[in-house]
Amino acid sequence: MPSLTRVEATARGAAITVESYQVDLDLTGDGELFRSRVEIQFRATPGSATFAEVKPANLLAVRLNDREVDPGTLTDNRLPLGDLAATNILVVEAEMAYSNTGEGMHRFVDPTDGETYLYAVTFLDNVQRIFAAFDQPDLKASFTLTVTAPPQWTVSSNAEVAANPAPGRWEFAPSAPLSTYFFSLIAGPYHVRRAEHDGVPLGLYCRRSLAEHLDADAEEIFTVTRQCLDRFHQLFAERYPFGKYDQAFVPEFNAGAMENPGIVTFRDDYVFRSAVTDTQRELRATTIAHEMAHMWFGDLVTMRWWDDLWLNESFAEYLGTRVTAEATRFGQSWTTFAMRRKAWGYAADQRPSTHPVAPQEVADADEGLLNFDGISYAKGAAVLRQLVAWLGDEAFLAGLNAHFAAHRFGNATLADLLASLSAASGRDLSGWAELWLRQPQVNTLRAEVAVDADGRYTEVAVVQTAPESHPVLRPHRIGVGRYAADGTVRRTEVDLDPAVDGGRTVLGELAGEPAAQVLLLNDGDLTFAKVRLDAASVDAVALVLPRLTDPLTRAVLWGEALDAVTDGERPVGGLVDLMVAALPTETEVIIAEDVLTLSRSLVDRYLDPLARSAALARVADACRRLLAGAAPGESLQLAAARGWIAATTDADLLVGWLAGRDVPAGLKVDAELRWAVLRRLVVLGAAGEPEIAAEAAADVSSTGAERAARCRAAVGDPASKQAAWEIIVGDTGLSNRLLEATAEGFWQPEQADLTAAYVERYFTEMPAAARRRTGWTADWVAKLAFPHYAVAQPTREAAAALLARDDLTPGLRRVVTDADDDLRRALIARTAVAAASA
DSSP states (O other): OOOHHHHHHHHHHEEEEEEEEEEEEEEEOOOEEEEEEEEEEEETTTTOOEEEEEEOEEEEEEEEEEEOOOOOBTTTTTEEEEOOEEEEEEEEEEEOOOOOOSEEEEEOOOHHHHHHHEEEOTTTTTGTTTBBBSSSSTTTTTEEEEEEOOOOOOOEEEOEEEEEETTTTEEEEEOOSSSSGOOOOOSSOOOOEEEEEETEEEEEOGGGGGGHHHHHHHHHHHHHHHHHHHHHHHSSSOOOOOOOOEEEEEEEEESSSEOTEEEEEEEEGGGGGSSOOHHHHHHHEEEHHHHHHHTTTTTTTTEGGGGGHHHHHHEEEEEEEEHHHHHHSSSTHHIIIHHHHHHHEEEEEETTTTTOOOOOOOOOOHHHTTTTTTTIIHHHHHHHHHHHHOHHEEEEEHHHHHHHHHHTTEEEEEHHHHHHHHHHHTTHHHHHHHHHHHSSSSSEEEEEEETTTTTBBBEEEEEOOOTTTOOOOEEEEEEEEEEETTOOOOEEEEEEHHHHHEEEEGGGGGGGGGGSSSSEEEEOOSSEEEEEEOOHHHHHHHGGGGGOOOOOHHHHHHHHHHHHHTTTSSHHHHHHHHHHHHGGGGOOOHHHHHHHHHHHHHHHHHHHHHHHHHHHHHHHHHHHHHHHSTTTTHHHHHHHHHHHHHOOOOHHHHHHHTTOSSTTTTTOOOOOHHHHHHHHHTTTTTHHHHHHHHHHHHHSSSHHHHHHHHHHHOSSSHHHHHHHHHHHHHSSSSSSHHHHHHHHOOOGGGGGGHHHHHHHHHHHHHHHHHHSSSSHHHHHHHHSSSOTTSHHHHHHHHHHHTTOSSSSOOOHHHHHHHHHHHHHHHHHHHHHHHHHHH
């Protein structure tokens, strides 16, 4: 079906003004369809024409003003509307299909108890899967919803309930003016917890089978919600503007969460059913803060078109991290941002598909979906942090508050925001915006150091470079840390201005100072730039890193080491050496977890099988030492156990853990840890279908079904691989999450010979598979199913042949383009290792 173009949206936005939607949904049927009726009031130029969008299973009736419209005029998802009056009423009645892809009206039957749950996902252009609409972000209107549902169900939507005139009949008050992609509802036998804070009604929802787990964590979730709400009220002059604040944890959700005003939806993985680390609790807290930030950035003031997506996501990412650090117990959230989120941003910004934080133009909605990536989120947030360091917090917040006041319940652009910030700060931000927001790619800051015979600096310089494809140098405000062997530090803050110093800035204030063991650029992580240590600092990191007390500094140093290996500037073996030296003494759980996660891809893909096995053995030993030193029952113990499970080849000990033998004191081998152990045993060839079936029988939850699907795809025999592959490329009956779990489990480095034939099959069969599915699911399955471990030139040649075709979906094209670039890096690294070993 055609994607709405910017040209079409601009023309329609100039031609009509939408005033209101009256939506009536009947959710009482037992089949695959539900009934939808919408009455849209809108104004237009008399005699003009436009179109609405709707994706029905059966279009039953269309009426425009006083005349019937032939339902047969619907072409794809476009319903043409001609001979408009000054004031118009469009009524569309249809049968709509439930989905299993997390788009439109998602329907889920809980395998635990057979209960049915519904929730609406209208992002990015999916409201038309629920009712007819003018589906673009700058045509805001009020929604008044009425729902008929089974009488035992609970229904919630963006606005407050106005009345329940009969069992199963729910009437909601008119909402504030909303973009169509914010309309949402949940319906089903949801478990509910309620509270209130500062005049705002609060609600938590989950399915009944998770009720005990939500109840166990409800006070923590409410506490984080209260703390974040208070902090946003301190930062912003505009109070929370949407009445109630419900948070619904829903099954099989695609994203982490969605910022629907009045009813934020989250994936229900955030209702923890097993032991979790503090990193996972912090991620839940930052997600809560992120979505709450959207109530102002995105919901109150909405981008006009998808080219200003960053006005939503970059700000929510920045403010979500900031407010979590400032208001909740998770005071180290900037460390998490440095380790995890910025690594995502750096990777995205160096791939062929990189784009500016604020692109000049996004041609259509499908292209907009592709930009929900590490650039729009993490890089944009890092750029905002740099802007705050430059402008000062007072001017920054004054500009934001002026922006909200000027565009309240309306739409805005980059130019609008820059005008507010410039007025508040007294600075012209056009040059800054051109360099940071309109230009893609990332700079590298390298330390050049000269030391005299007495061990004092004769010169310290920062050299800024840019890739040849995007030769743009940027201004940076950074911290420079000088660390001694005992971990003590002296910090200096400097400005790098390429307009004055070009690409090389001499730090004159350091001349004559005693040379540090480690000189760290971007200490404090204020800017978005890759950093490189000087040679002496590289040699000293393993000595100094375990002695550093600031976790953010440790995160920046780990990030530097991981990035240098990713770029092929240092060997994977050196990174493993650093892990052996420093990981067993790490105290910050996010650092331990992310070092293990981010390094694993490098070990698996940059090393040949023999070297990989040796490296994993050393990683497993480092995890064992970390596990031995961790306090029983603490987050670090669980993180160390997960790291060891993923790296070990000791199948006997893994089997023992499943049986309750030799388990470290304080470590609970609960459902999630059992699935992790079983998955590793499957990969090692020490378990198979009988063990998976037994575990699935003991865990009949939807999560258990996903874990079982991932394990079955990882079983190392031809029949299991064939069955999994047929699901990956052909099954449209399974839900989004089961498809993704199968794709995630399929490729294993230990099974390269078994899966060799599927490398070519990916490039042959994935185009049809991608067209068979809707965008989000198709793209995620294509990404997870790519043969990442087939690091060989023929894989790249097959990718090149696929990319030469002109019939690929935009999502598949981007997936293959980026994955091929990762293969390029891995091949270069393997070649370098082979040359060094020769």
